[in-house]
Amino acid sequence: MDATDPPTLPPQMFTTSAQLLDLTDKKLMVALRDGRKLIGVLRAWDQRIYTDEMYADVPRGVFIVRGENVLLLGEIDLDKEDDVPLPQGTFNEAFTHQKREATETKRRERVQRRKLRALGFEDEGEVLH
């Protein structure tokens, strides 16, 4: 490259922000690494708890989420959003269910990891939900 050329970033440096740009102002579901599902318009969030048997919405105000904690962003189809295949419960009911499920999941994962290790498999490190 000619030394007098102005420094330029490769064009793909901007693709990520462009992809997120067209999700701005859309209603999204954000799955986080800790298992939380945030639902809201990009930059103004509500939290929704899911368990196997019910769901409950928890108003959360504004969330700023660091990228590394995100599993995926899903754009919510506004025609389908009211057909949640679960009954809505109160926060306390859903929270109790969720806690019980989390304990059970943890136990299962421990057993699975122990068995995999015995077979010589490495841990994948982080536990995602």
Place this chain on the structure above:
Amino acid sequence: MLFFSFFKTLVDHEVTIELKNDLCITGTLKSVDQFLNIKLDEIRVKDEQKYPHLAAVSNVFIRGSVVRYVHLPANAVDTALLEDATRREAANAAGVKAR
């Protein structure tokens, strides 16, 4: 950058993304970036009733770092070309090191 270029050739094909949390999402590959973040359209989720939070979701942006596997359509992959590109990339990397 090889796999970035490779995935770009698969845009508009149907792929299945398996996440590290065992979630399997099938959809049309819409875009991929340098972190191998992936955008899928018209998604279907394997074992749907286990993931109610995806019931109303039709397209997703998946962070590259949480992907375990990408299941590819075999007929859309030119294996010989991919092998050549791999050798070329390896040769380039070796050339840079030697300098």
